[in-house]
Amino acid sequence: MNRETTIAVGRHIESIEPYKPGKPLEELERERGIKNAIKLASNENPLGPSKKALTVLKKGLSGLHRYPEGSGRRLREAIAQKHKLKPEQVILGNGSDEIMDLAAKTFLSPGDEALIGDLTFAIYHISVTAHHGVAVRVPLRDGRFDPEAMAARCTPLTRLVFICNPNNPTGTMITRRELDRLLSRLPQNVLVIMDEAYAEFADDPEFPNTIEEVKRAAPVLVLRTFSKMYGLAGLRIGYGLSRPDVIEAMNRVRLPFNTNSPAQAAALAALSDETHVARSLRINREGRRYLSESFTGLGLKFLPSQANFIYVDIGRDGAAVYERLLQKGVIVRHIEGRRLRVSIGRPAENRRFIKALTDILKTK
Ligand SMILES: Cc1ncc(COP(=O)(O)O)c(C=O)c1O
Known part of the structure; x- marks a missing residue:
């Protein structure tokens, strides 16, 4: 087989960049040899299925x-x-x-x-x-x-x-x-x-x-x-x-x-x-409030959220903060520039994220 021959994609396809999903938990744990990582990156339900x-x-x-x-x-x-x-x-x-x-x-x-x-x-x-x-x-x-x-x-x-x-x-x-x-x-x-x-x-x-x-x-x-x-x-x-x-x-x-x-x-x-939906709603509202108040406490700007995630301006290079959060076993999403998107998790996951972010923001 001629390895040099490429199969031409349709011209309309050339400009398409593949969708980048949130980093899977298993991948992070395998790459870094860590356990107990948390994923707040794909807006999933932290309570699991009904x-x-x-x-x-x-x-x-x-x-x-x-x-x-x-x-x-x-x-x-x-x-x-x-x-x-x-x-x-x-x-x-x-x-x-x-x-x-x-x-x-x-x-x-x-x-x-x-x-x-x-x-x-x-x-x-x-x-x-x-x-x-x-x-x-x-x-x-x-x-x-x-x-x-x-x-x-x-x-x-x-x-x-x-x-x-x-x-x-x-x-x-x-x-x-x-x-x-x-x-x-x-x-x-x-x-x-x-x-x-x-x-x-x-x-x-x-x-x-x-x-x-x-x-x-x-x-x-x-x-x-x-x-x-x-x-x-x-x-x-x-x-x-x-x-x-x-x-x-x-x-x-x-x-x-x-x-x-x-x-x-x-x-x-x-x-x-309906029980599962009510629990999911409650945990989301509490988490949304906790994260919003924590961002305000850290002096960070964020957009008011009607969803199960928050878009926050972390005031410095978002890619670097994303990477440092990964080192601490926390997966979020880097959107662009200084902005991250963080999914609302269970209370303990939200606290762990805020603790990790606070530690990172204290350093240069
Ligand atoms: C705005 C929006 N629409 C649709 C979807 C995809 O949902 P589904 O899992 O039903 O394909 C997502 C998934 O993240 C989303 O953020």
Whole structure:
């Protein structure tokens, strides 16, 4: 075989940088020969999965020789009931990631544009570009989506608008009024994708209720996930809610068995585990308060978070602090420049992170 011959990738793929996930715990422990590292880097649920989901998973393993029910009918019905929608308004994905990708695959023709924030979840850019679209980055204002700027960048080529609410990595939200303004200024043939992976953590009364937009048949696709509040990130399952015509179009290109049967069953159980959700919410609120107060005590600026992570300016080279935190067995995310994103963990994990950060900031 000629080792010199490279396989050309599509020209539209050349500019794509692969998604960089948070560093896995095992990797850090193996690399540094340490134990008991903590990971506050991927906005996972520090309490783990719902017990109800685990019970169902263990029981359901004997059916693994069968293909799953492709559309996840039972789970879709339960999700529809929860949100008072019809099952044909629900689509499941192998994580909500997959539904973003399906949307780009379904609704973009070559050269079509999708508006995204200039500091937001990385997958929008990857999916849009991979499906021959053009991702147009619109600057955030004070770490928040700016409806006026977004509407102003809409052109006849715009097909999709991605709004991450609360936004990753900034943790900030777009308010009901701001979203209304944006929707009223966009043409009806533009689909607004509301990525609400962290919506269950938001407690601001101004947080928009986008399910109502779906009910009134607005051109909106709402994305939710079982990876965050429900603690099932490893199973890969999320869902989208929209008008039946939008869901039907995406179903045409959805691979037949995109969500697996254990994931469907566990998600169904987790959906009704209100105790787990309430505990997760409580620990998140307490952690959010503790970290916010600690940052203030350390004189650090941070953005008010509506999610299960906080975006903080640590006032010096973020990459160096990230590295020194790793040395202390604490994994966070370095976003850019002086900014880190830290997921809210269990109380002991939050304290360990703040202690490590305090020690680092005391030194030069
Ligand atoms: C904003 C946002 N959307 C979606 C996802 C992906 O979620 P899922 O695990 O459902 O693919 C993430 C994961 O970190 C996220 O931060």
